[in-house]
Amino acid sequence: MKNILAIGASNSRKSINKVLANHIANQVQDVNVRTLDWKDMVLPLYSPDLEGEIGIPENAKIFVQMIADSDAIVLSLAEHNGQTSAAFKNLWDWISRVDMSFWAKKPMFLAATSPGGRGGLGALGIVKSVISHFGGNLITDFSLPSFYDNFKESKIVDSAKNEELMEKIKLFKASL
DSSP states (O other), rough: OEEEEEEEOOTTTHHHOOOOHHHHHHHHEEEEEEEHHHGGGGOOOOOOOHHHOOOOOOHHHHHHHHTTTOOOEEEEEETTTTEOOOOHHHHHHHHHHHTTTTTTTTTEEEEEEEESSSTTHHHHHHHHHGGGGOOOOOEEEEEEOOOOHHHHTTTOOHHHHHHHHHHHHHHHHHTO
């Protein structure tokens, strides 16, 4: 059975992107889903000086191993001021010091959501533009705008967005 790593790229305890990443990963049939818990990924703020002093933190190495142990990745991006969350960017900076190709060519489903109408498109665009430089194998992507209006009772209630998501999940599943 294949293993999917689900990542909500926010350190918020109430992360809507963690909810979306889990929702997407659990729509794929016959897989094991492992969810990244940000409380286990605490890292100091990256700087070259700190790296020189302490080396690579163990949590960064653990995350790279989580990727290695997975067959595919569902990554849902939080957006803060048109960018990825600071916690996710910091993790990215540390793990790139372990391995510049840290996504390891694993099939990836890239998503984003937000409470607003843009659905995290800023963060999604930024990551889409650079992910291949870090070993990303982007299969498909999805944005869910207005999360609290469009996601209720553990499902996407907007039928057009749900249909779009199901088609993209089929593409993702076919890559496994």
